[in-house]
Amino acid sequence: MSKQATCPICGAEQRDHLVCWLCVGRHRRALSQISDLWGHLIEAVRRDTNLNVRVGVKSVGSEKPLFFAEQAARLRDEAQSALVGWVRITCEDQGIDPPADTIPAICGFLQAQAGWWRKHEAVTECVAEVASIAHRIEAIINPGEGRVPVGRCIHVEGDVSCPGEMQAHLPRDERAPAFIRCDTCTTEWDTTQWARIGRMVS
Ligand SMILES: [Zn+2]
């Protein structure tokens, strides 16, 4: 075997051209992270929807889509179809049965199949996509508190618009109030003002 062989993902030198075991380990951890955070992602979509219903923003019909829930819902759908796609390839190539149609089952299945994936021609694509999904879910759902980017800050000081970004903060504890805050000017808005903000940033 060539001594110049490297891992196609991290470039580490090794004895074969397959994905190295460190990268396989990182891939497995990304899958388990998706599985662990999935419930929180679904919760963010659900709670956002509830909050918008409470402040009277319509979520159906000709109205604009919900601005808070939008990102989380889009990520949920994108992640689901990507993971299902990798499962389909795994099953078709090996002639094996798919796992149950839930994200934890799918992630567990792909974790178990990570060793087989090492040799697959699409492995770098699969690993990169899974890592990106895990990273984006974590960015929306950070520990202790869900945060959803809302858009450019609407605060104006004199004639100058704040250049900051507003974030919706959704505390894990449902009894704690949700609020929007700009990290630059630190202005906060409570949920009663969300519909107005939604109209201004949409
Ligand atoms: Zn590697």
Ligand SMILES: [Zn+2]
């Ligand atoms: Zn601001």
